[in-house]
Amino acid sequence: MIGTFPRIPSGCAISGMMSKKGRRMNGEAVIKSIALMHDRSNGLGGGFAAYGIYPDFKNHYAFHILYSSKQNRIDTETYLKDKFIVDRCEPIPTRNVDNITDPPIIWRYFLLVDGKSLYDNAGQPVDERDYVVEAVMYINNCLDGAFVISSGKNMGAFKGVGYPEDIGRFFCLEDYEAYIWTSHGRFPTNTPGWWGGAHPFCLLDWSVVHNGEISSYGINKRYLEMFNYRCELQTDTEVVAYFVDLLHRKQGIPLELTCKILAAPFWQEIDRMEPEQRAVYTAIRQVYGSALLNGPFSFIIANSRAMIGLNDRIKLRPMTVGIKDDMVYMASEESAIREICPDLDEVWTAEAGEPVIAELEEGVEV
Amino acid sequence: MSVYLPAEFNVQIDHTLCRRCRRCVAECGFGTLSFKGDKVVADHKKCVACQRCVSTCPEAAINVVKNPLAYKENHHWTPEHIKNLHKQAATGGMLLTGGGNDKVYKSYFDHMVLDACQVTNPSIDPLREPMELRTYLGSKPDSLEFRYSENGEYKLKTKLNPQVKLDTPIVFSAMSYGAISLNAHKALASAAKECGILYNTGEGGLHKELYCYGENTIVQVASGRFGVNQEYLNRAAVVEIKCGQGAKPGIGGHLPGEKVNREVSQTRMIPEGSDAISPAPHHDIYSIEDLAQLIYAIKEATGYEKPVSVKIAAVHNVAAIASGIARAGADIIYLDGFRGGTGAAPTIIRDNVGIPIEIALAAVDDRLRKEGIRNKVSIIASGGIRSSADMAKAIALGADAVAVGTAALIAMGCRLCQKCYTGSCSWGIATQRPELVRRLNPDKAAQCLINMIRGWSLELKEILGALGVNAVESLRGSRERLRGIGLNETELNILGIKPAGR
Numbered sequence: 001m002i003g004t005f006p007r008i009p010s011g012c013a014i015s016g017m018m019s020k021k022g023r024r025m026n027g028e029a030v031i032k033s034i035a036l037m038h039d040r041s042n043g044l045g046g047g048f049a050a051y052g053i054y055p056d057f058k059n060h061y062a063f064h065i066l067y068s069s070k071q072n073r074i075d076t077e078t079y080l081k082d083k084f085i086v087d088r089c090e091p092i093p094t095r096n097v098d099n100i101t102d103p104p105i106i107w108r109y110f111l112l113v114d115g116k117s118l119y120d121n122a123g124q125p126v127d128e129r130d131y132v133v134e135a136v137m138y139i140n141n142c143l144d145g146a147f148v149i150s151s152g153k154n155m156g157a158f159k160g161v162g163y164p165e166d167i168g169r170f171f172c173l174e175d176y177e178a179y180i181w182t183s184h185g186r187f188p189t190n191t192p193g194w195w196g197g198a199h200p201f202c203l204l205d206w207s208v209v210h211n212g213e214i215s216s217y218g219i220n221k222r223y224l225e226m227f228n229y230r231c232e233l234q235t236d237t238e239v240v241a242y243f244v245d246l247l248h249r250k251q252g253i254p255l256e257l258t259c260k261i262l263a264a265p266f267w268q269e270i271d272r273m274e275p276e277q278r279a280v281y282t283a284i285r286q287v288y289g290s291a292l293l294n295g296p297f298s299f300i301i302a303n304s305r306a307m308i309g310l311n312d313r314i315k316l317r318p319m320t321v322g323i324k325d326d327m328v329y330m331a332s333e334e335s336a337i338r339e340i341c342p343d344l345d346e347v348w349t350a351e352a353g354e355p356v357i358a359e360l361e362e363g364v365e366v
Numbered sequence: 367m368s369v370y371l372p373a374e375f376n377v378q379i380d381h382t383l384c385r386r387c388r389r390c391v392a393e394c395g396f397g398t399l400s401f402k403g404d405k406v407v408a409d410h411k412k413c414v415a416c417q418r419c420v421s422t423c424p425e426a427a428i429n430v431v432k433n434p435l436a437y438k439e440n441h442h443w444t445p446e447h448i449k450n451l452h453k454q455a456a457t458g459g460m461l462l463t464g465g466g467n468d469k470v471y472k473s474y475f476d477h478m479v480l481d482a483c484q485v486t487n488p489s490i491d492p493l494r495e496p497m498e499l500r501t502y503l504g505s506k507p508d509s510l511e512f513r514y515s516e517n518g519e520y521k522l523k524t525k526l527n528p529q530v531k532l533d534t535p536i537v538f539s540a541m542s543y544g545a546i547s548l549n550a551h552k553a554l555a556s557a558a559k560e561c562g563i564l565y566n567t568g569e570g571g572l573h574k575e576l577y578c579y580g581e582n583t584i585v586q587v588a589s590g591r592f593g594v595n596q597e598y599l600n601r602a603a604v605v606e607i608k609c610g611q612g613a614k615p616g617i618g619g620h621l622p623g624e625k626v627n628r629e630v631s632q633t634r635m636i637p638e639g640s641d642a643i644s645p646a647p648h649h650d651i652y653s654i655e656d657l658a659q660l661i662y663a664i665k666e667a668t669g670y671e672k673p674v675s676v677k678i679a680a681v682h683n684v685a686a687i688a689s690g691i692a693r694a695g696a697d698i699i700y701l702d703g704f705r706g707g708t709g710a711a712p713t714i715i716r717d718n719v720g721i722p723i724e725i726a727l728a729a730v731d732d733r734l735r736k737e738g739i740r741n742k743v744s745i746i747a748s749g750g751i752r753s754s755a756d757m758a759k760a761i762a763l764g765a766d767a768v769a770v771g772t773a774a775l776i777a778m779g780c781r782l783c784q785k786c787y788t789g790s791c792s793w794g795i796a797t798q799r800p801e802l803v804r805r806l807n808p809d810k811a812a813q814c815l816i817n818m819i820r821g822w823s824l825e826l827k828e829i830l831g832a833l834g835v836n837a838v839e840s841l842r843g844s845r846e847r848l849r850g851i852g853l854n855e856t857e858l859n860i861l862g863i864k865p866a867g868r
């Protein structure tokens with residue numbers, strides 16, 4: 001945990017790209033794309049999520065952790081060694097960039113879970129991913145000066161205070177190769193000056209970049225707390241990552257319907273549906289009303305096999321989708337896509353509440 | 367010994383304006399006015415300030431004012447205590463009253479304010495965008511299961527417990543036929559149908575003429591079991607076990623024999639003219655296990671097709687009780703705060719027992735969430751909800767819907783004179799006297815109720831729009847959108863809200 005921070009409303013730019021064939025590309029393009037929307041951010045937060053960057057450690061949970069001090073790192077590492085098999089740990093390489101000042105200590109860890117640890121106090125087996133989530137929650141909420149910014153396999157988040165293009169160069173993203181890149185430039189209305197507050201927000205292999213504000217945050221948070229997710233960060237975006245984890249991973253709800261829970265259709269639409277579909281959506285609204293994300297937003301949510309674009313149900317924030325061969329692009333502005341792929345096969349504006357889901361082609365191993 | 371009690375009100379008649387039509391004489395249900403010699407005279411002691419004469423006089427010749435009679439100033443022995451003591455010295459009985467607790471306890475609704483959007487997130491205009499108030503009452507599962515079908519669509523695998531739809535998150539509170547008139551019940555029932563909401567029979571059974579409103583009816587099973595039979599249960603949308611009432615927690619009910627006319631006797635299934643006594647506890651519920659048995663007995667009797675609600679008064683330990691009720695299998699918990707109204711209750715109980723709904727609701731919602739069982743039950747909050755603002759605040763604290771009793775009566779004409787227990791209601795509401803009941807035109811009263819529900823719904827939409835959300839479920843339990851003003855830290859803590867400025 002790094003202090004407590006009030007919730008900060010913010011505007012933003014987002015951009016994401018994915019090869020459905022799992023082709024890996026370095027970070028140049030995504031930096032170029034988000035940099036074009038420079039004016040949508042104000043230098044107080046930028047970040048990236050990259051999938052496929054650690055092929056040599058693809059079965060390890062890659063923890064990216066921010067520390068306030070060396071002592072915090074030493075304490076956290078003691079905890080990590082207690083909970084995990086730490087196969088490798090190292091500082092994340094960075095370079096000096098003029099506009100990036102006062103960075104925290106940033107390390108990464110490649111961790112395995114010892115099967116013997118997967119029992120709770122009562123001797124009941126524990127799901128490995130639940131075990132990892134619990135460790136992340138513990139570090140973020142209970143350990144001083146430490147914050148896990150990503151914890152998935154073969155992926156990682158790179159984020160901080162600054163314009164996204166500067167953050168990208170700071171983290172030397174041209175040296176990483178990924179088949180999904182998402183990025184974010186932030187325009188908070190005041191600054192916590194805290195690196196952990198930038199996007200993306202990640203849990204396991206989920207990452208979320210978000211433009212907008214969730215006006216239903218209060219109830220979304222309380223609902224998640226019922227399922228033991230602790231939203232101490234007070235960022236809107238955090239709840240989205242927890243929702244996809246809860247709904248898709250834990251409750252097994254298909255991605256498409258998970259999106260339909262978060263941006264549910266209106267009753268007037270549901271009432272017009274055929275009976276079976278009406279039953280599906282009526283139940284979704286009855287049961288998951290507290291998971292409805294209300295307010296202006298566009299998200300790009302990703303995991304190891306998919307990149308999803310989602311708008312709020314009356315589309316109060318922009319989002320454009322472009323397709324070129326095996327590439328899928330999503331961004332706040334079409335220009336940000338054209339900047340890196342001028343000649344698109346298809347381009348359209350994502351509709352209110354309609355998820356755009358790009359998945360790795362069948363059989364593609366990453 | 368007779369009581370020498372001064373009048374509470376003075377009826378002022380302007381004899382220069384009066385045209386001596388004698389309408390007021392007939393209008394007063396309490397026999398205050400009579401025509402003597404060539405003019406209307408008032409027996410001031412009988413006046414209850416129901417304002418019927420004032421409202422109906424064609425010449426606006428009457429006014430009712432508080433008797434300014436002086437008592438020697440005393441902050442401990444208020445005039446009310448003195449008067450009550452004199453009454454009691456004369457009668458040796460319990461003092462009765464109607465309406466809700468009217469004492470100056472802190473109203474938490476008046477110490478909470480709502481949020482609104484500015485710049486960083488847009489507010490939504492309810493005139494231009496859909497704004498959804500639809501609410502379903504009933505027990506929800508923690509998760510749903512779907513299966514992928516051949517035609518590429520998802521189908522619902524989970525079978526949900528029965529859910530009852532409200533077009534707007536309001537129901538009419540339980541008010542029994544007997545306590546209020548059949549015309550009042552007809553108005554409530556038809557307004558509920560028109561508004562797509564529910565009304566509640568209270569414990570007095572269901573009059574045959576109201577069977578057609580079954581889909582909009584909550585029927586009560588109370589300790590007196592009046593009017594309860596298979597058909598009664600199966601006509602309803604929701605069956606409610608009444609364990610308590612905010613105005614008189616721990617107290618039973620008593621409908622005097624005079625109010626039990628033929629129709630009431632048939633509906634309640636008791637002999638005409640006999641007192642209808644509801645015991646304080648249900649004689650088959652002495653523990654939570656007993657409650658669970660009754661819940662399941664009702665579910666068996668109704669084929670598991672209707673949600674079962676349990677109504678309790680808000681008392682100190684309400685959170686733990688509510689948790690027990692949820693675990694006992696109830697689908698709805700109906701919480702009634704100490705401002706809740708009544709047709710008749712001992713004044714001493716009404717004014718001194720129970721806790722505010724705001725506090726009870728916050729505590730219950732919190733407890734159910736901590737225990738991970740909030741989805742298992744819907745919460746209806748009632749007890750002094752006066753406006754759409756109170757409703758919005760109650761929803762933000764965690765209520766699925768609110769119930770309105772007193773507000774509905776007022777919409778039908780009630781002036782809150784608190785004399786419901788006398789059976790003389792001049793407005794034709796809390797009475798069975800045919801000449802008084804006739805005054806309440808069920809269609810007109812229904813229209814007033816419909817107008818009120820419509821007005822509140824429009825206001826709630828406006829509030830939601832200002833909050834930047836377009837569905838009521840995004841306000842439900844979203845205490846982040848409330849701030850406290852003039853509340854101490856403990857109060858803020860219990861309500862789960864921040865002070866204004868944070």
Ligand code: SF4
Nearest residue numbers: 384385387388390423
């Ligand atoms: S109703 Fe008015 S005008 Fe008629 S008798 Fe009474 S005071 Fe006079």
Ligand code: SF4
Nearest residue numbers: 780781783784786791
């Ligand atoms: S219902 Fe009638 S008797 Fe009761 S408070 Fe209202 S006006 Fe008075």
